[in-house]
Amino acid sequence: MKYKSVFDIIGPVMIGPSSSHTAGAARIGKAASTLFGKKPTWVKVYLYESFAKTYKGHGTDVAIVGGILGFDTDDPRIGKSLDIAKDKGIVVDFYQDEASTDHPNTARIQLGNSKEEFELVGMSIGGGKVEITELNGFKLNLSGNHPAILVLHNDRFGAIASVTQILAKHEINIGRMEVSRKDVGKDALMIIEIDQNVSEGVEKELAESDYILQIAKIID
The missing domain is CATH 3.30.70.260 (ACT domain)
Incomplete structure (x- = not known):
């Protein structure tokens, strides 16, 4: 079976409007934060194709930053994540990248502090599910949906x-x-x-x- 439960069909509990552009984006951001394992002082987010065209209207920007701050997909603070990041001294920049990608909902996240830098590429593949495809230059295929x-x-x-x-x-x-x-x-x-x-x-x-x-x- 393609779907293991009803939640795979209707998507995750989340702050809207889109499971792909919001919930998936938040999970990509949270994966980056978790794997970096430290508080960043700066974040650069490169958005591609559909993400790049609609990220403000669909809340992809606040979702990714909310995920980086550790918020779950249904956390009401996601809508204010950009302000919260600023209050924490985290400088966030977004870029619309015109390079072609394997999936239209793709984000490249770079984050770091004065000592370390980290980079992750993730795709939001629908229903809040994601795949991590690159980590610090290593190619991989990580769902992010399992430990x-x-x-x-x-x-x-x-x-x-x-x-x-x-x-x-x-x-x-x-x-x-x-x-x-x-x-x-x-x-x-x-x-x-x-x-x-x-x-x-x-x-x-x-x-x-x-x-x-x-x-x-x-x-x-």
């Missing part, structure tokens, strides 16, 4: 096994996994969708494994 662990690691023999063995030890089932690398022997990225959220203890154990550089997670 997930993202593991940045050295491209070395045994790195993947060390992670999967820890998950197996703690009886954490892997629903889907993919590995992306920029070049042989350089940095690589594991994307692991799992059936449950991992505890801080498991996250710490993963971070201390051989060849692991950084851990980020998306919680359900």
